[in-house]
Amino acid sequence: MFYGCIRYEEFLKIFNRVFYQLNPSLNRNDMTMYSCFAYLSFFRLDELQISDFKKLIQSQDAHKMNNFMSFTFNSEKLKQHLRDDWSQCYDFDYIDSKIIGGVEKNLPSI
Numbered sequence: 458m459f460y461g462c463i464r465y466e467e468f469l470k471i472f473n474r475v476f477y478q479l480n481p482s483l484n485r486n487d488m489t490m491y492s493c494f495a496y497l498s499f500f501r502l503d504e505l506q507i508s509d510f511k512k513l514i515q516s517q518d519a520h521k522m523n524n525f526m527s528f529t530f531n532s533e534k535l536k537q538h539l540r541d542d543w544s545q546c547y548d549f550d551y552i553d554s555k556i557i558g559g560v561e562k563n564l565p566s567i
Contacts, residue, residue, distance in 0.1 A: 462496050469495055471542045479538065480524055490517070491525060498529050499556050507566045532561050 462469060469492045476491060477483060494514070502510060514522050528534055535557050543552045 458493060461500060462492055465496060467546050468543060475538050476528055487521060494525055502563050530560055530564055530567055532557050535560060
């Protein structure tokens with residue numbers, strides 16, 4: 458997971474910047490935690506069993522995870538707030554099919 462967070466560092470920085478702009482009351486000390494969960498949610502969720510992902514989410518503070526999950530698994534918010542910024546670093550089709558499409562695909566099981 459460490460390598461993935463480094464590899465997608467720019468992607469995760471954009472996610473955190475927008476996430477904290479929309480949730481200004483969140484503690485900045487949790488940024489690394491949110492980066493790790495964002496990496497798992499966007500890039501590795503297909504490799505994890507949903508039950509294992511749920512255990513990871515439930516191991517954290519419920520309020521923090523509610524904010525995170527409400528934002529991360531809302532494709533409309535991702536399209537509205539993150540798509541353009543992500544598209545400056547990554548291919549537009551990749552963002553729509555892999556990232557946002559992956560969220561939409563996994564939403565029923567989450």
